[in-house]
Amino acid sequence: MKKNHLFMIILGIFFLIFPLVIHSHYYQHLVIIIFMWVVIGSSWNLLAGYTGQVSFGHAIFFGVGAYTAGIFATKLGISAWWGMVFGGFFSMLAGLFVGWVCFRLRGPYFALATLAGGEIIRLIATNWESLTEGMVGILIIQTFKSKLSYYYIAFVLAISCIYVIHLIMKSKWGYYFVSIREDEDAASSLGINTSLYKNISLLVSSFFTGMAGAFYMNYMAFIDPEVVFSLHYVSIMAILVGIVGGVATIWGPAVGAFVMVGLQETFRSSFFGLAPKWISQAxxxxFGLLVIFVIMFLANGIVGDWSKIKRNIFRIKPSNA
Amino acid sequence: MLRVNGINVFYGDLQVLWDITFEVKEKEILVLVGSNGAGKSTTLKTISSLLTPASGTIEFNDIRLDHLPPNKIIEQGVVHVPEGRRLFPEMSVEENLIMGSLYGEAKAKRNGTMDYVYSLFPRLKERRKQMAGTLSGGEQQMLAVGRGLMSKPKLMMFDEPSLGLSPILVQDIFGLIKKINQEGVTILLVEQNVTQTLAMCDRAYVLENGRNVLEGTGKELMANDHVREVYLGI
Structure with a gap:
């Protein structure tokens, strides 16, 4: 336990001083994006990993958060930073609606309903041009020139998201969530209001995802429906981050975010210019190969199967075996 | 104590219970027997509100259960030990027991009840930090019973507690149900194991194809020609 705390403090200090030492905007940008994915992945994990309600539609909340910030800035003329608060709030409203509709269904049917919900809202955002500017997208002016401010905002957001989820999972809510995942009928027979707690899980999850979306608006300064409501860049990526890192573990999505963003970037940049250009298309x-590998050999993800990794790759015997 | 009045239950368009009526009296052991698909489990699920009857009423001590959501049933003192245990496999034994006592009096008396459950099942105490999914079948059934007891029920409903257990364990479980009953808990038991249950129960009903066809004391039914032919194979 002590060792873990020490490790976390070192890691925290590392990320605190990282942008002060590494001045490359490119690497700072990468870590900012990773932090954002830590938030989205952890939120997805709360709903899907712990509560067992697998969502294929987290782009709904990400996009609503981003658009809230963008529309507040362009239509109402208030700083897009207010979107960090209101984006989370409006995402929760979207979450309430999604829950109202989709929680009537269970298991794969719930997943399919959220998948459809994500596509529906993307089409709405594309066509409701008077509000969202449609495919033209929303362009705002970045508040800060340097990446440092964005870096620390994203850092605080990621840390607080993980910490809040950690607190929830230690409280009795956490037990209710897990019991719903394990057996929804048994949980409700034991007196748990399953629809209430499924909605609470969804609301917390949508709030943080919406904050991440609003942060994306502020940071990238440009959004359009194809990006923020994207099925494969947001919804599926959220699932991959969770699965690769480790479903139903606190640190899994954080590790998953590093791996997935790192992998995405390695390929996009053709292995940092070392490999031929065509490889960026691959x-x-x-991603597909990685998912197959993870499902076959590390069904619980990198964090969930950490002891297995240590045993098989590093040939380290577990100390308390 | 529990009064089921003419319930009709459907899965979609398919009617599975036809006008089921029966009564459980205070402190007795009542058994519903019947073959596969007779509607025994459906009856229990309807009492637990996991299914809603299209018509008919369910009353427990003069309180209507059929309009309550499933999570309110347990607060009335009715607990369902479902078929196939339905534990939370990735929670420890102790956590599973705690999940049985979330509200009201059961929560206030949680520690005392847990000691009682551990005294009934010393095996569970030995394994209280172990994941429920890693227990053997018999131990899982004990845990399911223990989790039910944690809610301090007035009426306990068991759905095929003998399922998948060896004959010796089946006897243990039935002996235990009898013991729980002697301590003042009313029992509603659903079973396919007709011989043993008829021997231990006070009264029984026979369900066939979703209909209530016979009722009587255990002894009466043991002597009934139809029961002997169809269920006992004599």
Whole structure:
């Protein structure tokens, strides 16, 4: 336990001083994006990993958060940073609606309903041009020139998201969520209001995902429906981050975010310019291979199967075996 | 104590219970027997509100259960030990027991009840930090019973507690149900194991194809020609 705390403090200090030492905007940008994915992945994990309600539609909440910030800035003329608060709030409203509709279904049917929900809202955002500017997208002016401010905002957001989820999972809510995942009927027979707690899980999850979306608006300064409501860049990526890192573990999505963003970037940049250009086209295939590998050999993800990795790759015997 | 009045239950368009009526009296052991698909489990699920009857009423001590959501049933003192245990496999034994006592009096008396459950099942105490999914079948059934007891029920409903257990364990479980009953808990038991259950129960009903066809004391039914032919194979 002590060793873990020490490790976390070192890791925290490392990320605190990282942008002060590494001045490359490119690497700072990468870590900012990773932090954002830590938030989205952890939120997805709360709903899907712990509560067992697998969502294929987290782009709904990401996009609503981003558009809230963008529309507030362009239509109402208030700083897009207010979107960090209101984006989370409006995402929760979207979450309430999604829950109202989709929680009537269970298991794969719930997943399919959220998948459809994500596509529906993307089409709405594309066609409701008076509000969202449609495919033209929303362009705002970045508040800060340097990446440092964005870096620390994303850092605080990621840390607080993980910490809040950690607190929830230690509380009795956490037990209710897990019991719903394990057996929904048994949980409700034991007196748990399953629809209430499924909605609470969804609301917390949508709030943080919406904050991440609003942060994306502020940071990238440009959004359009194809990006923020994207099925494969947001919804599927959220699932991959969770699965690769480790479903139903606190640190899994954080590790998953590093791996997935790192992999995506390695391919996009053709292995940082070392490999021929055509390889950048292969990143979808690499994702597919990684998922197959993880499902076959590390069904619980990198964090969930960490002891197995240590045993098989590093040949380290577990100390308390 | 529990009064089921003419319930009709459907899965979609398919009617599975036809006008089921029966009564459980205070402190007795009542058994519903019948073959596969007779509607025994459906009856229990309907009492637990996991299914809603299209018509008919269910009353427990004069409180209507059929309009309550499933999570309110347990607060009335009715607990369902479902078929196939339905534990939370990735929670420890102790956590599973705690999940049985979330509200009201059961929560206030949680520690005392847990000691009682551990005294009934010393095996569970030995394994209280172990994941429920890693227990053997018999131990899982004990845990399911223990989790039910944690809610301090007035009425306990068991759905095929003998399922998948060896004959010796089946006897243990039935002996235990009898013991729980002697301590003042009313029992509603659903079983396919007709011989043993008829021997231990006070009264029984026979369900066939979703209909209530016979009722009587255990002894009466043991002597009934139809029961002997169809269920006992004599």
């Amino acid at each position: 990143h979808a295939m690499a």
